[in-house]
Amino acid sequence: MEKRAFLTREQAERIAAQYPTPWHIYDERGIRENAMRVQEAFAWNPGFREYFAVKATPNPYLMNILKEHGCGVDCSSETELMLSEACGFRGRDIMFSSNDTPPEEFACADRLGAIINLDDFTHIRCVEQVLGRLPETMSCRYNPGGMFELSNGIMDNPGDSKYGMTPEQITEAFRLMQQKGVKHFGLHAFLASNTVTTEYYPKLAGILFREAVRLKRETGADIRFINLSGGVGIPYRPEQEPNDIFAIAAGVRRVYEELLVPAGMGDVALYTEMGRFMMGPYGALVTRAVHEKHIYKEYIGTDACACNLMRPAMYGAYHHITVLGKEHMACDHRYDIVGSLCENNDKFAVDRMLPEIEPGDYLYIHDTGAHGFSMGYNYNGKLRSAELLLKTDGSVQQIRRAETPSDYFATLDFPGLPIK
Numbered sequence: 001m002e003k004r005a006f007l008t009r010e011q012a013e014r015i016a017a018q019y020p021t022p023w024h025i026y027d028e029r030g031i032r033e034n035a036m037r038v039q040e041a042f043a044w045n046p047g048f049r050e051y052f053a054v055k056a057t058p059n060p061y062l063m064n065i066l067k068e069h070g071c072g073v074d075c076s077s078e079t080e081l082m083l084s085e086a087c088g089f090r091g092r093d094i095m096f097s098s099n100d101t102p103p104e105e106f107a108c109a110d111r112l113g114a115i116i117n118l119d120d121f122t123h124i125r126c127v128e129q130v131l132g133r134l135p136e137t138m139s140c141r142y143n144p145g146g147m148f149e150l151s152n153g154i155m156d157n158p159g160d161s162k163y164g165m166t167p168e169q170i171t172e173a174f175r176l177m178q179q180k181g182v183k184h185f186g187l188h189a190f191l192a193s194n195t196v197t198t199e200y201y202p203k204l205a206g207i208l209f210r211e212a213v214r215l216k217r218e219t220g221a222d223i224r225f226i227n228l229s230g231g232v233g234i235p236y237r238p239e240q241e242p243n244d245i246f247a248i249a250a251g252v253r254r255v256y257e258e259l260l261v262p263a264g265m266g267d268v269a270l271y272t273e274m275g276r277f278m279m280g281p282y283g284a285l286v287t288r289a290v291h292e293k294h295i296y297k298e299y300i301g302t303d304a305c306a307c308n309l310m311r312p313a314m315y316g317a318y319h320h321i322t323v324l325g326k327e328h329m330a331c332d333h334r335y336d337i338v339g340s341l342c343e344n345n346d347k348f349a350v351d352r353m354l355p356e357i358e359p360g361d362y363l364y365i366h367d368t369g370a371h372g373f374s375m376g377y378n379y380n381g382k383l384r385s386a387e388l389l390l391k392t393d394g395s396v397q398q399i400r401r402a403e404t405p406s407d408y409f410a411t412l413d414f415p416g417l418p419i420k
Contacts, residue, residue, distance in 0.1 A: 001235070001238055001239065001240070001241065001242075002238060003238045003320045003322065003366055004322075004327075005284065005322045005324060005327075005364045005366070006027045006030065006282075006284070006390065007025065007284065007286065007324065007364060007390065008324065008325075009324035009325030009362060012286055012324050012362040012364070013362070015286075015388065015396055016286075016288070016362070018396075019386050019388060019396075019398060019402075020402075021286055021287050021288045021303055021304070021362070022285060022286060022287040022288070022302070022303055022304035022308050022385045023285075023286055023385045023386045023387065023388050023402070024283055024284070024285050024286075024308075024368060024369075024372055024373045024385060024386075024387045024388070025283065025284055025286060025387075025388040025389070025390055025396075026057075026062060026279075026282055026283045026369055026387070026388070026389050026390065026399075027282040027283070027390050028065060028389055028390060028391050028392050029390075029392045030281065030282035031062065031065055031066070031278075031279065031282045031369075032065060032068075032069065032392070034277075034278065034281075034282065035050075035065075035066055035069035035071065035278065036069060037245055037246070038050055038245055038272075038274070038277075038278070039069060039070060040246075041245045041246045041248070041249035041250075042249045042252075042270065042272075044249070044253050045253075045256070045269065045270045046269070047225065047267075047268070047269025047270065048269065048270050048271070048272075049070070049071070049072055049269070049271050049272075050066075050070075050071045050072070050271070050272050050273075050274060050278065051071065051072040051073055051074040051094075051095045051227075051271055051272065051273045052066050052071045052072070052073050052074065052273070052274070052275060052278055052279075053074045053230055053273050053274065053275030053276075053278075054073050054074060054075050054076075054080040054083065054084060054275075055074075055076055055080065055275060055371075055374060056275025056276060056278075056279055056280075056370035056371055056374060057275065057279045057283070057369060057370055057372075057373070057374055058080060058083055058374055059373075059387055059399055059400060060083060060086060060087050061389060061397070061399040062279065062389070062399070063083070063084070063087050063089075064087055064088075066278065067087060067088070067089065071278075072089065072092070072093040072094060072095065073087075073089050073093065073094055073095070074094075074095045074097055074273040074275075075094055075095070075096050075097070075098075075109070075114070076096075076097055076098045076099075077098065077105065078102075078104070078105045078108050081094065081096065081105070081108050081109060081112060081114065082108075084112075085112055089112075090112055090113055091112070091113035091114070092113070092114075092115060094109070094112055094113070094114035094115065095114065095115050095117055095139075095227070095271070095273065096109035096114040096115065096116050096117060097117040097119070097139075097141065097188065097229075097273070098119065099119040099120070099162065099163055100119075101119070101123065101126075103126055103129070103130045104130070106123075106126065106127050106130050106131065107130050107131065110130075110131050110135060115135075115137055115138070115139055115186065116135060116138055116139070117138075117139040117140070117141055117186065117188050117227070118138060118139065118140050118141065118165075118173070119141045119163060119164060119165075120165060121165055121169045121170075121172065121173050124173060124176060124177060124180075128180065133180075133181065134177060134180045134181055134182050135182070136181065136182060136183045136184060137182070137183070137184040137185070137186070137224070138177060138182050138184075138185065138186070139185065139186030139187065139188050139225070139227065140165060140170050140173050140174070140185070140186070140187060140188065141163060141164040141165060141188045141189065141190075142164050142165060142167075142170055142187055142188065142189040142208065142211055143158050143159075143161060143163060143164030143165060143166060143189070144158055144167065144189070144191075144207055144211075145158055145159040145166065146158060146159050147159070148191045148192055150192075150195070150197060150199045150200065150203060158191050163190065164189060164190075167211070167214075170187075170211075170215070171215065171218060171219060174215055174219040174221045175219050178219065178220075178221060183222060184222050184223075184224045185215075185221045185222060185223045185224065186223070186224060186225040186226065186227055186271075187208055187211060187212050187215070187223060187225075187226050187227065188208075188226075188227040188229055189204065189207065189208055189227075189228075189229060190229040190230060190231055191204055191207070191231065192204075192231050193230075193231055193233070194231070194233030194234070194276060195231055195232065195233050196233045196234070196235055196240050196241070196242070196243055197243070198243065198244055198247040198248050198251055199251070200231055200232065200248075201228055201231075201232060201248045201249075201251065201252050202248070202251035202252050202254065202255050204228055204229075204231070205226075205228060205251075205252045205255045205256065206255045206259065208226050208228070209226065209255060209256065209259040209260050210259060212226055212260070212265065212268070213259060213260070213263045213265065216263070216265065223265065223268060224268065224269060225268060225269040225270070225271055226268055226269075226270055226271070227270075227271040227272070227273065228252070228270065228271065228272050228273075229272070229273045230272070230273045230274050230275055230276065230277070232245075232248065232272075232274050232276070232277040233276060233277065234276055234277060234280040234281050234367060234370075236317065236318050236319060236320065236366075236367050237318055237320065238320055242281075243277065245277075252270070256270070275370045275371070276370040276371065278370070279369040279370045280367050280368075280369045280370035280371075281366075281367055281369060282369045283367070283368045283369020283370070283372055283373075284364050284365060284366055284367075284368055284369075285304060285308055285309050285364075285365040285368045285372060285385075286324075286362060286363070286364055286365070287302040287303055287304035287308070287362075287363050287365065288302065288303050288360065288361070288362055288363070289301070289302055289357050289358065289359050289360065289361045289362075289363060290302060290303050290359055291359065292357070292358075292359060297334075297336055297351075298333065298334060298335050298336070299335065299336050299337075299338055300335050300336070300337050300338070300357045300363075301338055301339070301340065302337060302338070302339060302348070302363060304339055304348075304365075304385070305339025305340050305341045305346050305380075305382055306339055306341055306343070306345070306346045306379075307339075307341065307376055307377050307378065307379060307380070307382040307384070308339075308372075308373070308376060308382075308384070308385050309348065309365060309368055309372050309375075309376075310375040310376065310377070311371060311372070311375070312347060312348050312349070313343070313345040313346055313347065314375075319348060319349070319365050319366055319367055319368065320365075320366040320367065321337060321348065321349055321352060321354060321363055321364065321365055321366070322363070322364040322366065323354055323355050323357055323361055323362070323363060323364075324361070324362040324363070324364050325361070325362070326355040326356075326361070329355035329356070330355065331353040331354050331355055332353070332355070332356075333353070333354055333355065333356050333357070334351055334352070334353055335349065335351075335352055335354055335357065336349065336350050336351065336352070337349040337352060337354075337363065340380075341379060341380050341382070342380055343379075348363075348365060373385070373387055373400075378408060381408060383402060383403035383404065383405070383407070383408060384402065384403045385402050385403075386398055386400060386401055386402040387399050387400035405418055406418050
């Protein structure tokens with residue numbers, strides 16, 4: 001499958017005249033259309049709601065776009081809660097799913113009326129001590145242990161994961177929480193990341209639905225929702241087929257009607273927390289080639305670095321690259337595309353076949369809309385880039401300015417530094 005940029009060379013040049021590269025840019029039209037597809041796919045479940053994982057792309061302008069399409073937010077820290085509150089999310093709009101949680105963050109979540117999703121049995125006592133009570137509605141994160149497999153092999157190892165409770169712990173948690181005044185319950189699990197298959201959500205749903213039926217039978221708990229979390233991935237490589245959200249939702253429906261409906265649980269709401277699927281394909285990092293180097297390999301040096309996009313350096317993750325304006329030229333040059341960090345893993349691509357690249361060319365790095373800007377950092381004194389929004393009318397809005405040296409030095413109290 002061909003990967004196409006949502007930006008042309010001419011657009012990039014015009015934008016760069018006002019906002020120097022590098023920058024992350026997001027496609028408003030793509031975000032909105034995808035959000036509508038998700039809502040339509042799961043419309044068979046009246047209580048369905050997507051809780052966008054803020055950690056993926058914590059920008060209020062983008063969060064508000066999803067809010068307009070009925071999405072809530074999934075938060076994992078106090079600052080994410082604060083950001084969500086500023087956007088107008090409150091109460092059941094917010095799912096607070098954290099781990100190793102500082103006690104004061106439970107208090108912040110409760111102040112906003114968020115649904116608290118507990119990661120561990122011991123957190124019951126922590127929440128009670130902080131709040132003086134337990135909220136009427138709470139959720140628990142489930143870890144079935146063992147290996148998680150799909151038809152194409154092992155996907156992940158929940159038994160080696162730090163997240164969630166064992167079946168025995170979650171049973172005891174539901175009983176204890178009922179004794180302490182919790183009236184309504186949710187169940188949550190995350191078992192694999194970035195799956196590009198229609199099989200993942202239905203398989204996960206089966207695990208959670210069976211566990212929900214067991215918990216209701218053994219504890220009598222009123223289970224109001226089941227949260228399938230995230231894990232629905234995107235095709236980073238051009239040869240991958242994208243996930244079909246309608247086929248995924250239909251598969252979940254079959255398992256729902258097979259397991260929950262006969263158990264008298266046909267009114268249970270389904271939630272998702274998709275960060276990557278909601279935003280990933282609709283963002284790109286645009287950077288300019290500034291140097292070329294010819295030694296044992298051919299290198300193209302860009303004005304971006306791993307501080308702007310960490311995934312290739314951290315995971316060896318693949319991100320497709322389009323040389324804007326050269327989309328139809330032969331990919332007959334082999335390059336490493338690199339940044340300027342004092343680390344040899346600062347590479348966006350290794351031995352990548354691309355058209356001939358000259359200094360000044362614009363490189364469009366695909367699929368950075370989730371876990372792209374948000375994982376940025378300041379090593380080597382590098383400054384985070386601007387974030388831009390390509391609006392549906394074709395105009396461009398800056399939704400986060402680029403950092404300046406004053407931002408970098410702002411937390412230092414030292415004479416002579418340029419702090420405004």
